[in-house]
Every structure is written in structure tokens, then in C-alpha cells.
Amino acid sequence: xxxxxxxxxxxxxxxxxxxxxxxxxxxxxxxxxxxxxxxxxxxxxxxxxxxxxxxxxxxxxxxxxxxxxxxxxxxxxxxxxxxxxxxxxxxxxxxxxxxxxxxxxxxxxxxxxxxxxxxxxxxxxxxxxxxxxxxxxxxxxxxxxxxxxxxxxxxxxxxxxxxxxxxxxxxxxxxxxxxxxxxxxxxxxxxxxxxxxxxxxxxxxxxxxxxxxxxxxxxxxxxxxxxxxxxxxxxxxxxxx
Amino acid sequence: xxxxxxxxxxxxxxxxxxxxxxxxxxxxxxxxxxxxxxxxxxxxxxxxxxxxxxxxxxxxxxxxxxxxxxxxxxxxxxxxxxxxxxxxxxxxxxxxxxxxxxxxxxxxxxxxxxxxxxxxxxxxxxxxxxxxxxxxxxxxxxxxxxxxxxxxxxxxxxxxxxxxxxxxxxxxxxxxxxxxxxxxxxxxxxxxxxxxxxxxxxxxxxxxxxxxxxxxxxxxxxxxxxxxxxxxxxxxxxxxxxxxxxxxxxxxxxxxxxxxxxxxxxxxxxxxxxxxxxxxxxxxxxxxxxxxxxxxxxxxxxxxxxxxxxxxxxxxxxxxxxxxxxxxxxxxxxxxxxxxxxxxxxxxxxxxxxxxxxxxxxxxxxxxxxxxxxxxxxxxxxxxxxxxxxxxxxxxxxxxxxxxxxxxxxxxxxxxxxxxxxxxxxxxxxxxxxxxxxxxxxxxxxxxxxxxxxxxxxxxx
Numbered sequence: 271x272x273x274x275x276x277x278x279x280x281x282x283x284x285x286x287x288x289x290x291x292x293x294x295x296x297x298x299x300x301x302x303x304x305x306x307x308x309x310x311x312x313x314x315x316x317x318x319x320x321x322x323x324x325x326x327x328x329x330x331x332x333x334x335x336x337x338x339x340x341x342x343x344x345x346x347x348x349x350x351x352x353x354x355x356x357x358x359x360x361x362x363x364x365x366x367x368x369x370x371x372x373x374x375x376x377x378x379x380x381x382x383x384x385x386x387x388x389x390x391x392x393x394x395x396x397x398x399x400x401x402x403x404x405x406x407x408x409x410x411x412x413x414x415x416x417x418x419x420x421x422x423x424x425x426x427x428x429x430x431x432x433x434x435x436x437x438x439x440x441x442x443x444x445x446x447x448x449x450x451x452x453x454x455x456x457x458x459x460x461x462x463x464x465x466x467x468x469x470x471x472x473x474x475x476x477x478x479x480x481x482x483x484x485x486x487x488x489x490x491x492x493x494x495x496x497x498x499x500x501x502x503x504x505x506x507x508x509x510x511x
Numbered sequence: 512x513x514x515x516x517x518x519x520x521x522x523x524x525x526x527x528x529x530x531x532x533x534x535x536x537x538x539x540x541x542x543x544x545x546x547x548x549x550x551x552x553x554x555x556x557x558x559x560x561x562x563x564x565x566x567x568x569x570x571x572x573x574x575x576x577x578x579x580x581x582x583x584x585x586x587x588x589x590x591x592x593x594x595x596x597x598x599x600x601x602x603x604x605x606x607x608x609x610x611x612x613x614x615x616x617x618x619x620x621x622x623x624x625x626x627x628x629x630x631x632x633x634x635x636x637x638x639x640x641x642x643x644x645x646x647x648x649x650x651x652x653x654x655x656x657x658x659x660x661x662x663x664x665x666x667x668x669x670x671x672x673x674x675x676x677x678x679x680x681x682x683x684x685x686x687x688x689x690x691x692x693x694x695x696x697x698x699x700x701x702x703x704x705x706x707x708x709x710x711x712x713x714x715x716x717x718x719x720x721x722x723x724x725x726x727x728x729x730x731x732x733x734x735x736x737x738x739x740x741x742x743x744x745x746x747x748x749x750x751x752x753x754x755x756x757x758x759x760x761x762x763x764x765x766x767x768x769x770x771x772x773x774x775x776x777x778x779x780x781x782x783x784x785x786x787x788x789x790x791x792x793x794x795x796x797x798x799x800x801x802x803x804x805x806x807x808x809x810x811x812x813x814x815x816x817x818x819x820x821x822x823x824x825x826x827x828x829x830x831x832x833x834x835x836x837x838x839x840x841x842x843x844x845x846x847x848x849x850x851x852x853x854x855x856x857x858x859x860x861x862x863x864x865x866x867x868x869x870x871x872x873x874x875x876x877x878x879x880x881x882x883x884x885x886x887x888x889x890x891x892x893x894x895x896x897x898x899x900x901x902x903x904x905x906x907x908x909x910x911x912x913x914x915x916x917x918x919x920x921x922x923x924x925x926x927x928x929x930x931x932x933x934x935x936x937x938x939x940x941x942x943x944x945x946x947x948x949x950x951x952x953x954x955x956x957x958x959x960x961x962x963x964x965x966x967x968x969x970x971x972x
Binding site for chain 2: 278309440
């Protein structure tokens with residue numbers, strides 16, 4: 271049956287001992303699950319990330335959601351969408367500039383952010399600056415969900431938010447990063463107000479391609495003053511680029 | 512108003528809805544919704560109170576108003592008052608005891624399928640232990656038919672689920688073929704498409720249909736697209752065996768899925784009219800799962816398990832071949848860990864069977880849930896003992912399209928072996944005929960070579 275293996279990444283042709291899965295295959299599965307579990311409990315390396323973000327000459331703000339632990343984060347997604355009080359105060363201290371805010375959040379895999387986020391910004395930010403797009407302070411969020419970008423964007427008076435966030439780890443990838451873009455972010459928006467680029471990682475959608483797509487979407491959102499389903503209509507254009 | 516006093520402390524529950532929610536075994540979804548009991552004591556107080564509520568009370572107090580919700584109307588309007596006479600004198604606690612009596616056998620249970628409302632079934636489950644849920648479900652027998660017969664005692668089926676992240680026909684075919692060679696696929700060959708466009712879905716349907724015809728496999732195919740997509744294809748005369756849809760327990764949640772009872776009716780009638788079944792004509796495949804109403808912000812303050820049981824009333828109206836509770840897919844904010852997933856699965860299986868539904872369970876978890884293969888092995892074994900109609904069959908447990916872990920082809924063989932269960936009779940005969948399995952259910956030695964050779968001429972090249 272092994273000739274079938276070339277057609278799919280599915281776990282076929284793994285053999286059997288009796289009717290059970292053989293040892294090597296069983297442990298291989300366990301290892302993939304272990305990587306996924308470790309990624310869920312991985313911690314955002316905020317200090318290292320802040321150091322690396324210095325290259326962009328933008329203020330960096332450290333933020334935290336209302337979820338106080340990973341256990342609570344997993345059980346209460348509502349708390350992961352809200353900023354804690356200290357974070358709101360930190361944002362209040364920033365000058366509103368109507369720019370776009372770039373946010374890094376751990377989500378369900380801090381590993382994804384630790385490994386992919388800075389590289390993406392290194393490609394994206396020069397494009398934005400060259401296009402004379404104004405940038406708000408960079409934000410690092412711990413225990414954050416996608417919609418926390420709405421609170422951050424509203425606090426900063428940002429015209430648009432982009433949140434880079436760790437996606438739910440699968441068995442095949444534990445380092446997959448998503449990017450969600452929202453025009454005029456404010457609390458209460460739903461997912462149909464956003465555009466998403468998914469599966470950003472070296473073996474998935476390469477960072478360079480993601481940066482191009484994101485830059486295109488940002489320009490489109492700013493010029494057409496929309497994001498979400500309405501902007502999605504032009505996705506065909508993206509794939510032809 | 513319901514109340515109970517424990518050691519001088521009075522617990523009050525303003526409505527049946529609140530009482531049901533507070534009596535629910537702990538799960539994160541009810542906490543997230545703010546419906547859960549505040550302490551262990553309050554939960555048991557609610558359970559003690561619930562045990563004394565008369566079943567007739569459920570007919571007088573709807574958890575979601577009749578005027579506001581078509582699922583409530585369906586439940587009330589389809590209630591069989593004559594059959595109910597057998598149990599109408601009982602309380603919830605009395606119902607539990609009665610269900611566990613030896614005299615309450617398969618035939619007696621069959622006679623009350625339409626007498627109990629989903630809320631009564633849910634209420635009873637809340638004061639039952641896992642053992643009780645298994646013992647009663649085991650006595651139920653719900654048999655459905657299309658090209659084979661599913662749900663007979665002593666038999667146990669699988670949905671072969673050969674998903675592929677880009678719907679690549681060769682990728683799907685490879686997993687499909689492997690599954691057949693492991694004896695998987697009697698419940699159906701069911702594919703979750705990566706895209707919902709009618710053209711893409713049709714391509715997959717044609718692929719399975721061609722394979723099924725070529726090898727004369729006594730099973731049914733299904734592509735799990737939105738019901739409107741399936742309906743469009745049915746109306747164009749596509750070879751649709753089963754019509755799939757996800758359903759929930761409130762009108763508002765169903766609306767969020769883009770469906771209503773009338774749309775389901777339309778699709779049901781259309782699929783039925785194709786008349787493609789050979790041994791029977793159960794043409795619907797429904798999926799459900801605790802937490803979907805809360806997720807759609809459409810739960811009306813009803814706990815997630817009661818909402819789930821209400822979805823079974825929706826399923827029942829359309830005489831489905833398969834109902835599948837996709838229990839662990841929704842994530843830890845609804846069912847946190849192996850314990851909660853296991854409990855929910857046993858509740859769903861029990862409630863569904865009691866209400867006369869052909870229940871299967873997608874024994875599954877996501878990577879952010881506190882669960883692993885050991886939890887799934889436990890649940891698989893428990894559900895096998897409970898007489899679950901079918902489970903999923905996925906290469907190595909790893910669904911590379913939906914990114915979650917379910918049961919493998921091997922898992923189904925394990926269960927058949929340790930519990931002495933057989934595939935659907937027509938499918939078993941086919942497996943023997945093809946030389947895929949021997950009469951003991953073991954893979955036949957060197958058997959399927961002929962089948963494999965023939966596939967080379969199909970779609971793999």
C-alpha cells in the first residue's frame with residue numbers, strides 16, 4: 271500500500287501489529303502531539319522580541335490580556351480579547367497618531383511568534399514606510415486573542431490594526447502564525463470585519479509571500495476604507511500577483 | 512420556582528432552565544456562559560431538586576418559549592401523548608430508576624422514543640453516572656438503512672473520512688483506498704470538502720461514486736458541504752446518496768448555520784426523491800456537538816447539554832441514517848479535558864439513543880484541549896460497550912484537513928476485536944468477498960491484491 275503515500279501527507283501505509291499501530295508510528299504520533307502541546311504552553315519571549323523590535327525605531331508597548339494564566343486563557347476566550355487595566359493605562363500614555371498598529375500576540379502558539387514575527391515585520395515595515403504609511407507604536411500582547419487588536423486599535427485611535435498571532439498547533443505544524451487585518455478597529459467587531467492570512471511559517475506560507483500579501487491588503491484597506499468580507503472580493507488579484 | 516435546603520442553606524432555582532443548567536456536571540462552556548452551579552454543593556442541590564421534578568412539568572414549562580423558537584414548537588407539537596402515559600407519573604429521578612430496571616428492555620425503550628422530550632432525556636442524564644448512561648444506551652437499538660444496515664446489536668460501523676487539505680482527488684483516493692483495506696466505511700464514505708463550491712463538491716462526489724460503483728461497495732457516499740450546496744447538486748441530478756448538515760438546538764443557532772426546519776425539509780424531500788437507497792431510504796446525515804448554541808450566541812440561557820439534546824429533535828424529524836456528535840472538536844472553552852469530553856460523549860450518545868436516533872460519535876480532540884490518545888482510547892472503549900452505532904475512521908487518527916485528532920482505522924479494528932463486534936452485515940459480506948478480511952475480522956493475508964491492481968486503472972495515475 272506504500273505506493274499510495276506519494277499522494278497525501280495523511281498517515282497512510284503505517285502498517286499494523288495485530289490490528290494496532292506499530293511502535294515507531296505510535297511514538298511518531300506522540301512526538302507530533304508533544305510538539306503541539308508544548309507550543310500551546312510556550313511563552314512569548316517578550317524581552318528578546320522587544321530587543322529585536324528596536325531595529326524599527328518605533329516605541330514598543332508591552333500589554334497583557336485579562337486572562338491571568340494559560341489555563342484561564344484556554345477556558346475563557348472572552349478574557350483573552352480584553353486588555354487588563356495596566357495595559358489600558360500604558361496605551362493611554364501613547365500619543366494617538368491615526369497610524370496603523372502592528373501587534374504581536376502569543377495566541378495558541380507563542381513559538382510561532384517567537385520564530386516568525388520579527389522576520390515578517392523586517393520585510394513589511396520598510397514597504398509601509400516607503401509608501402508613507404504612518405505607524406503607531408508596536409505592541410506585544412501576552413495571553414491575547416485576535417479581537418484584542420480591536421481594543422488596542424481603539425485605544426490608540428489607529429486607522430487599521432494588524433495582529434500577528436500564533437495559530438492553534440496541528441500535528442504537522444506547531445509554529446504556524448496567522449495575520450489578521452482590521453480597518454478602523456473598535457470593540458464589538460466580528461470576524462467578518464477582518465482579513466486573514468493563515469499558515470505563515472517556513473514550510474507553509476513563506477514569510478516573504480505573507481509580507482507581500484499583507485502589504486497589498488493594507489494598501490487596499492486604507493484606500494477603499496474597508497476590511498473583511500468586502501475586501502475579500504479582490505483576493506483573486508492577490509493570487510495573480 | 513424550585514428550591515432545596517441543605518444544612519439550613521436554601522437553594523432556589525427560578526426556572527426549569529436554570530435548574531437544568533445548575534444540575535449539569537461541570538464543563539467549561541456552561542461556566543463561560545455564566546450558567547454553571549457556583550459550588551459543588553449547589554450542583555448537587557440542583558440535581559436533588561431536579562430528581563423530584565415531574566416529567567409533566569416539562570410539558571408545561573418550555574426552556575425556550577414556544578412562540579420564539581421553532582425547535583421548541585417541533586418538540587411540543589411532535590410529543591406523543593399516548594406513548595407518554597407509560598411514564599407520565601414519573602419524576603426525573605423516577606425516570607432514571609425506571610430506565611435502569613431490567614424490565615425496561617429494548618422493546619419498552621423503543622415504545623417511548625416519541626414520549627420523552629429532549630429536555631426530559633437531558634434532565635435524566637444529569638443525574639446519571641457514566642455507568643448509567645452506558646447501561647441504558649446499551650439496551651437501545653436504533654437501526655437505519657440505505658445500502659446497508661447500521662445499528663444492529665453486535666455490529667459497529669465506521670465513517671471513512673479521507674479528507675485532504677486541498678481536495679486533491681488522488682490524495683483523497685489514497686486515504687480512501689487505505690481505509691477500505693482496513694475494513695472502514697460501512698457507515699459511509701464521508702468527506703469534508705476544503706471548499707464549498709458546487710463544482711468542487713461535485714468532483715469529489717463523482718470520485719467516490721465511481722469507486723463505489725466499480726467495486727460494488729454496499730455503502731453510501733457523502734460530501735459534507737453546506738445543505739444549500741447539496742440541494743443545488745441534487746436538483747441538478749448529481750449522484751447524492753446522503754444529504755449532510757450541521758444542526759443545533761435552537762432556531763437562532765440554526766439560523767447562524769444558514770438553515771431552518773423548512774430548508775431541511777426541502778433538502779430531505781429532494782434527496783429522498785433520488786431514491787438511491789437499496790435496502791432502505793434513510794438519507795440524512797447530521798452532525799451536532801455541545802457548545803454550538805453558545806458559540807453562535809444563541810443559547811437563551813439554556814445549558815449546552817440541553818441545547819444539544821434539543822438538536823436531536825431536529826435530527827429526528829428527518830429520519831437520518833447517521834447522527835454524529837463531534838464531541839471534542841469545539842475546543843477547551845466548551846469541553847476542557849478528557850473527563851469533560853468523555854462525559855459529554857456518553858450523555859450525547861445516551862440522549863440520542865433514548866430519543867430513537869442512530870447515534871455515532873466523533874471521538875476527538877484538538878491540540879489545545881487537555882486530552883490525548885489515552886483519553887480517546889478510554890472513550891472509544893466506553894462507547895463500544897454502550898453500543899455506539901459508528902465512529903470515524905481516519906488515517907493514523909490525524910485529520911490533515913480539519914487539524915484535529917479522531918479515531919484511526921486501527922482503532923475501529925481494536926474495538927471490533929476486544930468486543931467481538933462486526934461491520935454492517937452487507938459490508939462485512941463485501942469485505943469477505945473482496946478478500947480484505949477473513950471471517951474473524953482480521954485482515955486477510957495477501958487478499959486485496961486483486962483490488963489494488965484494479966485501482967491502478969482508476970484515478971491514481
